[in-house]
Amino acid sequence: MASLRDIRRRIRSIRNTGQITRAMQMVAASRMRRAQQRVLASRPYAEAARTMLGELSQQRLDPTAVHPLLRQRPERRASFVVFTSDRGLAGALNSNVLRRATEEILAREEESQIVTIGRKGQDFFVRRGRRLAATFTGLGERPEYAGIIPVARVVVEAYTAENVDAVYMLYPQFISTLQQLPVVKPILPIQALEEEGTPLEFIIEPDAEAILAALLPRYVEVQLYQALLEATASEQSARMIAMRNATENAEELVSELTLSYNKARQAAITKEITEIATAAEALTAART
């Protein structure tokens, strides 16, 4: 049986750990709320961009000059933008995303191009000796639109240079605080959009091709930005839950250890009393 001092030391150390995990849980909870608000705040723009693209695709466009980002071609080589977090202690979040990414990459004959966001993804692929086309870290800390622009540039360039024939993004979709699921979404080529209702005759300045040329790269950025925001919200909620479990486990351990500490203490006291009593009895027996 462990000595009293050992048990006391363990209780203190577990209690400390529990305090740390509780603090991390609180931080993650407040960051999660902010991240969720950002996700909501970014939706109107994405919807508006989608509407505008829909309207534009209904206009009479020059069929010989389809914008390169809309042009479909048979998929031989794919590119994956994999969103992971920079920091760990977020439960199974990153391993789920990376497992899914590995499956997708192994399912393809040609070696896929990989772009990672977040340190965990970078470490994972580098450890496996994969070549990365680009890697970005520090985006999820305070997600900003400006941060995603270079990511979009990398994939748009790879697509227009025909180094890859399709670009997918892979990120943990935020379903609820308790559930995040890795999803794969195609971003390039941009899928033709269908708008309902009769097309309006728009006056277009300067012309539909010029607006499309400006709007399409924007649209790629917006989709990546939304994925980043969702990945951040997922990261924070996964961490919050992981830390809550850790805090609860620590509390449970502390109460178990306290029980055995008290038992050990009781046993020690009983033993001491028995010894004293025995000694006293021996003394009186010797005197008579």
Add this chain to the structure above:
Amino acid sequence: MARLSVEIVTAERRVLSDEVDMVIAPAVEGTVGILPRHAPLLTSLRPGVMVLKRAGEEEVLAVSGGFLQVSNNRVLILADTAERAEEVDEARAEQARAEAEVALREASSQAGGVQTEAARTALRRSLARLQVTQRRKQRRTST
């Protein structure tokens, strides 16, 4: 009388959603004024000042490019950035203007087309922001 419902969004947030009588926007081909029952219009925007008029009062915003769509009395503006007058950091805009002017002088002396264009856009952006703050000050002194 019919009014226009205006929505200004940026990638990061919805800046404004309101009913107004008139929208004046800096389109690429020149400033456009939009009144209710305007014909459907799609245009890109250049950096500049956007004015929303409602019942004799006006609100001014600085936008730095984007897109504008008008259909069925609805004005949808996808701005790269959009700031209300009170949100503009005047000192920063002033500094940006000074930097852009220097960059423009350097670029035009070297005859680099892309750089000149970038500097010119940066200059327009900072000027739009400054203009917005000035209009706000004028209004405050006049009332």
